[in-house]
Amino acid sequence: MTDSKMNGAESLVHTLLANGVDVCFTNPGTSEMHFVAALDHIPGMRSILALQEGVATGAADGYFRMAGKPASTLLHLGPGLANGLSNLHNAKKAGSGVVNIIGEHASTHIALDAPLTSDIEGIARPVSHWVHSSKSVATVGEDAARAVQAAMTAPGQIASLILPSDTAWNEGGVPQGAVEMPAPAPFDESALDRAAEALDGSETLLLLGGTALTEANLEVAGRIAAKTGCKLLSEWSNARMERGAGRVFIGRVPYPIDIALKVLEPFKRIVLIGARAPIGFFAYPDKPAILTREGADILTLAAADADLTAALAALSTATGADDTAPAHVVTDALPERPTGRINLDSLAALIARAIPEDGIVVDESVTSGRAFSPATKSARKHTWLNNCGGSIGYGMPAAIGAAVACPDRKVLCLTGDGSAMYTVQSLWTMAREKLDITVLIFANRSYQILRGELTNVGVQNPGPRAIDMLSLDRPALDWVQMSRSMGVSAVSVTDCEDLEAALEEGLTQSGPSLIEIVL
């Protein structure tokens, strides 16, 4: 199909749609106006406005995790991209595919160094696997198809397509139809026998990540564990993990370094499928950065870009586990109903009780959430998303993306107050799109995790000025007013009974709500 009357922006939208990209998270500007105009006469692209680009890119991350295909973002020049950069960092670390469309000045305008001129490729490169600037209107369609292919490269990649505005407004666009998407890399078959031999008894570990954590793949892992006696763990941060009643449970390598060292100490042999050998989140003076025991034999059967399903199936066969019943299958067992003033344990129990069947939990609970993972082990079956890049402000945007990807499922977003403030504009988009998201704000009124980190890095007895830089209590944020100001209904609770009622209401009503939990 060619159409000499079609402009570049139109060829771009047609090509994205033909390749399954039908959601766009955006905050557009002048240089993106032809893309925006194209939305009116080309049906099929759901365009979702964000009031800051960190919301848009974080939403694209959450969308990919749940939809298994990329959304597009439409960003205004270098600064618009820059605002979305840290959540692209998170998306990159999560292996999420994203197609960024970044408007640029007309090619004749760039040399004039206008106020908004910047080195867009330079800004994009540190967070992108693929960066390309369209050279002419005729290639925009082709460039867009290549961007989707890049984004669909396993496990998922960040593709950044820079679109000079003249390539968008000129006529002569050539849209592309559906192109072939790349297959994942093969796993390392040469390592299969050694991997099968390695897993034998409780001193051996099968460490999983990425799509090894689907319901079906976890079941295979459970068979291998039952057969070989190996332990199962996932990485600390997982882009998406299927959990809950009826599924194979898998723990996570802990975040606190001393506990992680202890958990990993027993393992003399470790097989990796879609995971990397555990290292510390940070370096600390006088503590190791490699968390596995010295001399541990670590074998990568399948890296993150490989076919993890095939790797697990092959390992199951090689260990003779195909007909074994899986270990660690979780039975439905909700924690008892807590009462009284909320503490971290009762909070975890209430969340476990509240997670609805097929719920999606977006977890940016940081310090407040250390107990959530074990407590929710036997909840109704659900999907759990972690922040994989460590840059705070991922939670509410990712919840938006998950809700857009799965309109029939309820989303529970667990976030610390410090994290939530980073992309607080998310609430407005939730209200505008009437997304089924219940946001829980854990208001400990501090960057609590940093209190511990001060000690970890060797600072004993921090003084008032240091503590002041980690405190959010002067003034205290009023999350109820904050949320309502952006159109999301909200309550503040301190007691278990009130939280239970608010969760019940939030998860049954249509549209977003917010619950502030004062800790």
Place this chain on the structure above:
Amino acid sequence: MTDSKMNGAESLVHTLLANGVDVCFTNPGTSEMHFVAALDHIPGMRSILALQEGVATGAADGYFRMAGKPASTLLHLGPGLANGLSNLHNAKKAGSGVVNIIGEHASTHIALDAPLTSDIEGIARPVSHWVHSSKSVATVGEDAARAVQAAMTAPGQIASLILPSDTAWNEGGVPQGAVEMPAPAPFDESALDRAAEALDGSETLLLLGGTALTEANLEVAGRIAAKTGCKLLSEWSNARMERGAGRVFIGRVPYPIDIALKVLEPFKRIVLIGARAPIGFFAYPDKPAILTREGADILTLAAADADLTAALAALSTATGADDTAPAHVVTDALPERPTGRINLDSLAALIARAIPEDGIVVDESVTSGRAFSPATKSARKHTWLNNCGGSIGYGMPAAIGAAVACPDRKVLCLTGDGSAMYTVQSLWTMAREKLDITVLIFANRSYQILRGELTNVGVQNPGPRAIDMLSLDRPALDWVQMSRSMGVSAVSVTDCEDLEAALEEGLTQSGPSLIEIVL
């Protein structure tokens, strides 16, 4: 001074203080904890917490403009820097000096590719004039001194110092004392005679930017205009301009391209001092990007990095204007008191009437503010700051920086609702630091400027989906609740009388306040 018991972070803080950098806008993380700890036992660094790094970097921009020296920022790894990137872009375009201190993983940890690992230098480079990673604890002090020198290079530069956490925590820091700061470049003396000859009558223009817009330099320009009959203009965006009663008035090259072309059409000869030849903010199909008339003779007497005061003084002498009374001196004449429902004209009049003596106006009013510049011409003497990089979300952060730099002056922050949402976290920092800032939110509930830009780029009759991407009215933001949620008192007004009263209260009380003006 050397002290083998001093760690790198301490040597950094000592060096910054010795070189006049005594304010730090920050959101620190684990890798910055030694810097934070150093604040407790090294007096003199005012450390100001921001809930998102865009607030910190925008504050550093505003601070430099008013203090004439850089603040430091303390940012957490690549993502923390990334969040502050777009306001660093604005600061760079404004010629503001900033010393960014960016924490990095310990040098041994970087190769492990932890979740927060990223290419920090790559992220910093597009917005920085100077980027350096400290190689060892012994050089941190020296590196910090060089960073301040870079930031103090005229007109002001972005210096980004990356500090691996082991260079911060190891002992062996060597603080530096006061180092010499670079002088501005000389202006182009060889062009002086031609410049003096060029300015002759109303078809000639003296176009000023940067520090050519101080009160004293504007007076010199006024003399030259009186003597030669040349016209005076400034660029559209000025980092800082002194204005109001008793000062020489200077207009701005207009933003709307058709008006700019008309205003600049008469000028056959243009002399530039601290300004660049006018170009369009954006390119538009079938419109020129160069705004000056074809064949105009454009002469740069002094570029932005030069000694603009010396250039103006020399030009005054060369034109024989030293003893001429300056033209365009403004007499005190406030507009009449408007009444009734607020419109853009009455709004401009009320602002003009409200600006207090020596007030600082931070202007991110976008479309609502087109009438402000002429209307406030004869207001009490004041300082006016524009957004120079075009990335929205500069206003409230810059107001923080200005208020910190000038605790004895009142700050009036004029901002569109769309812009304000970008760095809405600013309100909390204003409350925490009890800054004398009155924020005016122009709530037109749309990205109004883009409605016009749609037409400019050739999109006629945009449809509902395009319009929807430029609208902020579903849901409408409640700025009063928003502001109160972060501890800043607020009112919403629609009538002149209420706005007048609210401005009066905001500008006389101590601490911040917000006024939502529903347009």
